[in-house]
Amino acid sequence: MNYHDAREIRPPAERERELLAALPVQIAHARAHAPAFGELLRDVEPLAVTSREALAKLPVIRKSELAALQRRDRPFGGLATVGWGKGCARVFASPGPIYEPEGARKDYWRLARAFYAAGFRAGDLVHNTFSYHFTPAGSMMETAAHALGCTVFPAGVGQTEMQVAAIADLQPDGYAGTPSFLRIILDKADELGVRVASLQKAFVSGEAFPPSQRDALAARGIQAYQAYATADLGLIAYETPARDGLVLDEDVLVEIVYPGTGDPVAPGEVGEVVVTSFSPEYPLIRFGTGDLSAQLPGISPCGRTNMRIKGWLGRADQTTKVKGMFVHPGQVAAVLKRHPELGRGRLVVDNPAQTDRMTLHCEAAAPANELAEAIAASLRELTKLRGEVRFCTPGSLPNDGKLIEDLRSYE
Known part of the structure; x- marks a missing residue:
C-alpha cells in the first residue's frame, strides 16, 4: 500500500464524524486535567461541542501567549495534563523560552x-x-x-x-x-x-x-x-508525492480563521492556522499557531482524502505600533465585522512627512460618505486612533491574510 494506513484514504465524511465525536471527550479531558483549560473553559459544556460551529465559539489560545502563561504556572502554563515522571519522557525548550513536554x-x-x-x-x-x-x-x-x-x-x-x-x-x-x-x-x-x-x-x-x-x-x-x-502540536500537515499542497495529519482538527480573531474564514481565504490537538498529554484546544495559510479545494491527486492547505504563507500577528499605541489585527477585523457592507479590508500604516498615518482600505460595492464616516468612527473607537477610510472595488485587495500593512520609511 502506498499509504501509511487506511485512515488516509477513508471517506472525508467518516473522518469528520470521528474528529467531531472526539471533541467533547478531549474538551472534558482538558477541563478536568489541565488547570488553565479548566479556567478558560469553565462555562463550556463539553457535550455541546460536537460541530465546527460550536468549536468556533471557544476562545483561541495563541502561541504568542505561552511564555507569559508558563511564567505564571510552571512548567507548561497549566495547559498540559502531565508533569515530571509518568507520562512525560522529556521536556524541551523553544525560543521565548517556551517549554514543551514529550510524552512517552x-x-x-x-x-x-x-x-x-x-x-x-x-x-x-x-x-x-x-x-x-x-x-x-x-x-x-x-x-x-x-x-x-x-x-x-x-x-x-x-x-x-x-x-x-x-x-x-x-x-x-x-x-x-x-x-x-x-x-x-x-x-x-x-x-x-x-x-x-x-x-x-x-x-x-x-x-x-x-x-x-x-x-x-x-x-x-x-x-x-x-x-x-x-x-507544541507535532505534525500538522505534510507533503505527498502529488506535490500539490500539504495534506493535514489525521489526528488534528484544523481551522483557518481571520487573524487576531477566532472567526473561520471562507474556504480558500488566507487566515491563521488554528489547531485542536487530541494529545492526552498536551490537549491544546483551538491553538493559534500564528502562521498564515489557506485551504485548497478538493482532495489530493495522491488519493489521500484529508483537507489540504497551501503551506506557510506568512505570520498572522501583524501587530504594529502607531503613534505610541499598539494596533492589533483583531481590532481591524472587529471594524470590518461592524459593517457588513464591506468585503476585505486592510489597514495601511505609512508616515508621510515622518508622521504616522492610518488608512483603512475597504472593499465596498456601494461606497458612500455616510458609510465612510461610520467606519472612521468605528476605527477611532476600537483603536483609540484616528484614521482615514479609502474604498476600493470588491475583489481588488489581495487574498494574503494581511489585515495590517506597515509601509513606513524611516530614511
Missing part, C-alpha cells in the same frame, strides 16, 4: 505518517541533522523514524566535514533536517571529492522549501519532501 507514547509527535509519505521505510538508515538539545526537532524526527522501523544516526547540527565522512562511511538511505543544511553538506562533499550517492530521499522542515530547492535536490537524485510541524 510511540511516535508522540505523529511524524511517522509524514516520513512514510516522503518514502522512508522499515530498514532505512536516516541521517538526522536536527538538533538533539534544547529544541525537540531531533527527537521528533528520531521517534518518527523508529516508529517506521528505521535506524537513526543522530548527527545533530554543525561539523560539516564529519557529517560528510559519516555519510560516506555509513551510506544512509535518507536525510532529515533543514534543506539549507543538506545543501551545505552536499557542497562540502563536492569540495572534498566525496561521494554521498546513497542519499536518495530527504525529509525537510524548519524553513522555507521552494520548488527551486526541491528541483536542485532532485537533479542530484534526492527526492525531498517537507512537513509543517511545531514543537
Whole structure:
C-alpha cells in the first residue's frame, strides 16, 4: 500500500464524524486535567461541542501567549495534563523560552505518517541533522523514524566535514533536517571529492522549501519532501508525492480563521492556522499557531482524502505600533465585522512627512460618505486612533491574510 494506513484514504465524511465525536471527550479531558483549560473553559459544556460551529465559539489560545502563561504556572502554563515522571519522557525548550513536554507514547509527535509519505521505510538508515538539545526537532524526527522501523544516526547540527565522512562511511538511505543544511553538506562533499550517492530521499522542515530547492535536490537524485510541524502540536500537515499542497495529519482538527480573531474564514481565504490537538498529554484546544495559510479545494491527486492547505504563507500577528499605541489585527477585523457592507479590508500604516498615518482600505460595492464616516468612527473607537477610510472595488485587495500593512520609511 502506498499509504501509511487506511485512515488516509477513508471517506472525508467518516473522518469528520470521528474528529467531531472526539471533541467533547478531549474538551472534558482538558477541563478536568489541565488547570488553565479548566479556567478558560469553565462555562463550556463539553457535550455541546460536537460541530465546527460550536468549536468556533471557544476562545483561541495563541502561541504568542505561552511564555507569559508558563511564567505564571510552571512548567507548561497549566495547559498540559502531565508533569515530571509518568507520562512525560522529556521536556524541551523553544525560543521565548517556551517549554514543551514529550510524552512517552510511540511516535508522540505523529511524524511517522509524514516520513512514510516522503518514502522512508522499515530498514532505512536516516541521517538526522536536527538538533538533539534544547529544541525537540531531533527527537521528533528520531521517534518518527523508529516508529517506521528505521535506524537513526543522530548527527545533530554543525561539523560539516564529519557529517560528510559519516555519510560516506555509513551510506544512509535518507536525510532529515533543514534543506539549507543538506545543501551545505552536499557542497562540502563536492569540495572534498566525496561521494554521498546513497542519499536518495530527504525529509525537510524548519524553513522555507521552494520548488527551486526541491528541483536542485532532485537533479542530484534526492527526492525531498517537507512537513509543517511545531514543537507544541507535532505534525500538522505534510507533503505527498502529488506535490500539490500539504495534506493535514489525521489526528488534528484544523481551522483557518481571520487573524487576531477566532472567526473561520471562507474556504480558500488566507487566515491563521488554528489547531485542536487530541494529545492526552498536551490537549491544546483551538491553538493559534500564528502562521498564515489557506485551504485548497478538493482532495489530493495522491488519493489521500484529508483537507489540504497551501503551506506557510506568512505570520498572522501583524501587530504594529502607531503613534505610541499598539494596533492589533483583531481590532481591524472587529471594524470590518461592524459593517457588513464591506468585503476585505486592510489597514495601511505609512508616515508621510515622518508622521504616522492610518488608512483603512475597504472593499465596498456601494461606497458612500455616510458609510465612510461610520467606519472612521468605528476605527477611532476600537483603536483609540484616528484614521482615514479609502474604498476600493470588491475583489481588488489581495487574498494574503494581511489585515495590517506597515509601509513606513524611516530614511
